[in-house]
Amino acid sequence: MTAIDTAPELTTRESELLARIPDGLFIGGAWEAGSAPQIEVQDPATGRVIKRIANATPEDGVRALDAAAAAADAWAATAPRVRAEILRKAWELLQERREDFALLMTLEMGKPLAEAGGEVTYGGEFLRWFSEEAVRISGRFGQNPEGTGTMVVSQRPVGPCYLITPWNFPLAMATRKIAPALAAGCTVVVKPAELTPLTTLFFAQLLEDAGVPAGVVNVVPTSNARALSEPIIADPRLRKLSFTGSTPVGRSLLAQAGQNVLRTSMELGGNAPFVVFEDADLDKAVEGAMLAKFRNIGQACTAANRFLVHESVADEFARRIAERVEALQLGRGTDDGVTIGPLIDDRAVASMGALIADAVERGARVLTGGSAPERDGFFFEPTVLVDVQPGSDILREEIFGPVLAIGTFSTEEEAVARANETEYGLVGYVFTQDLARGQRMIDGIDTGMMGLNTGLVSNAAAPFGGVKQSGLGREGGLEGIHEYLSTKYTLIPA
Numbered sequence: 001m002t003a004i005d006t007a008p009e010l011t012t013r014e015s016e017l018l019a020r021i022p023d024g025l026f027i028g029g030a031w032e033a034g035s036a037p038q039i040e041v042q043d044p045a046t047g048r049v050i051k052r053i054a055n056a057t058p059e060d061g062v063r064a065l066d067a068a069a070a071a072a073d074a075w076a077a078t079a080p081r082v083r084a085e086i087l088r089k090a091w092e093l094l095q096e097r098r099e100d101f102a103l104l105m106t107l108e109m110g111k112p113l114a115e116a117g118g119e120v121t122y123g124g125e126f127l128r129w130f131s132e133e134a135v136r137i138s139g140r141f142g143q144n145p146e147g148t149g150t151m152v153v154s155q156r157p158v159g160p161c162y163l164i165t166p167w168n169f170p171l172a173m174a175t176r177k178i179a180p181a182l183a184a185g186c187t188v189v190v191k192p193a194e195l196t197p198l199t200t201l202f203f204a205q206l207l208e209d210a211g212v213p214a215g216v217v218n219v220v221p222t223s224n225a226r227a228l229s230e231p232i233i234a235d236p237r238l239r240k241l242s243f244t245g246s247t248p249v250g251r252s253l254l255a256q257a258g259q260n261v262l263r264t265s266m267e268l269g270g271n272a273p274f275v276v277f278e279d280a281d282l283d284k285a286v287e288g289a290m291l292a293k294f295r296n297i298g299q300a301c302t303a304a305n306r307f308l309v310h311e312s313v314a315d316e317f318a319r320r321i322a323e324r325v326e327a328l329q330l331g332r333g334t335d336d337g338v339t340i341g342p343l344i345d346d347r348a349v350a351s352m353g354a355l356i357a358d359a360v361e362r363g364a365r366v367l368t369g370g371s372a373p374e375r376d377g378f379f380f381e382p383t384v385l386v387d388v389q390p391g392s393d394i395l396r397e398e399i400f401g402p403v404l405a406i407g408t409f410s411t412e413e414e415a416v417a418r419a420n421e422t423e424y425g426l427v428g429y430v431f432t433q434d435l436a437r438g439q440r441m442i443d444g445i446d447t448g449m450m451g452l453n454t455g456l457v458s459n460a461a462a463p464f465g466g467v468k469q470s471g472l473g474r475e476g477g478l479e480g481i482h483e484y485l486s487t488k489y490t491l492i493p494a
């Protein structure tokens with residue numbers, strides 16, 4: 001692993017872009033200053049403040065819901081084709097502004113510029129996909145079994161929604177919620193993560209330019225998420241809560257949402273097993289592992305957390321992985337050649353250190369990496385651990401960073417049992433050339449998603465989501481829009 005250490009001042013291009021990002025709350029189609037103190041947004045590559053923005057109070061949050069509630073009927077009555085065309089226009093504008101969005105995400109979140117460009121494509125696809133789904137909301141009808149009437153089943157927008165988005169994919173997690181909500185005819189209040197609000201504010205401006213009417217999308221960044229969220233969730237006008245983030249926060253939100261029996265979508269933590277059998281194509285497994293582990297600097301709920309490698313190929317797999325990891329380049333995401341950016345904050349850096357220390361104490365060995373380099377910003381070396389022992393914290397907790405932990409297994413039954421040894425069930429990855437075995441693993445591993453001989457499953461056209469404590473509901477795919485629709489049945493006697 002080499003490091004590029006420029007720790008630069010902002011370039012002219014970066015300063016000009018940041019100056020163009022709205023710094024207010026977006027409520028009812030107007031930009032508002034908000035009250036002090038402002039939120040300070042940091043560049044995780046340097047730890048420096050790059051922009052100050054408005055900080056919403058609980059009263060601002062309720063006003064945002066007022067605006068969403070006031071706009072709800074008109075938006076629900078807007079023709080699906082019109083809603084579709086606005087979303088399509090938003091996708092087109094995003095293509096025109098893709099360089100700006102990519103740079104902004106690198107600045108506020110740290111991911112390398114090429115990956116930020118990938119997120120613009122990925123995030124944009126939710127706009128395009130749901131623009132296509134908006135005009136395909138269908139119901140059904142038929143004679144009742146008694147032959148005495150017609151049963152009509154139709155779909156209606158659920159109503160005003162509260163969308164809470166995370167910092168790791170500031171654009172894609174917003175579009176994955178906003179696009180299906182708007183396609184279904186719902187209005188929304190969006191609370192972006194305090195660490196990365198700029199992309200959402202810039203996106204709100206894009207939606208305005210695309211023709212989204214006032215009040216349909218409202219954005220309220222805050223430094224006090226709990227205080228802002230509680231009155232919104234308790235308000236009887238709210239009909240749906242969608243959250244992406246940690247399982248503990250999801251549990252608390254579910255308890256609050258239960259008071260008003262809200263519809264909820266919860267995209268929570270993961271602890272993905274990555275299983276490599278002795279018959280796997282090792283080149284493909286190594287490629288898949290690099291993607292599944294180091295995409296987004298390991299900060300993805302889909303990141304491979306536990307590598308389970310058959311004992312007969314474990315040494316060779318680890319050797320090849322370590323070679324690849326040593327070729328990674330750590331640095332500020334805007335610098336040429338950088339493949340691993342900083343983590344989001346100093347707590348994340350401390351957490352990597354603690355997980356590694358615990359694993360080593362229990363018998364693991366560090367093949368490469370293992371510490372935080374001496375430099376500004378929140379960097380941690382990409383790390384490979386081998387001989388990770390059952391019971392280590394790193395096998396139980398979501399790592400959310402560039403640490404690849406390898407353990408071994410000897411039989412297929414053991415692989416399935418170990419893969420399922422977790423309260424989470426988001427995604428699993430399996431590498432084998434034996435299709436029947438692959439199918440047994442797909443059936444045996446208890447997750448909402450599986451990758452067979454691939455390290456990446458995310459796609460706007462696919463239903464993303466988990467089982468067990470990884471959450472409820474699905475985002476994307478044909479399923480995604482149904483999270484924002486409610487079913488109405490009518491009986492019409494013959």
Ligand SMILES: O=CCCC(=O)O
Nearest residue numbers: 168299300301302458
């Ligand atoms: O971190 C959660 C989302 C990851 C993805 O959509 O691939």
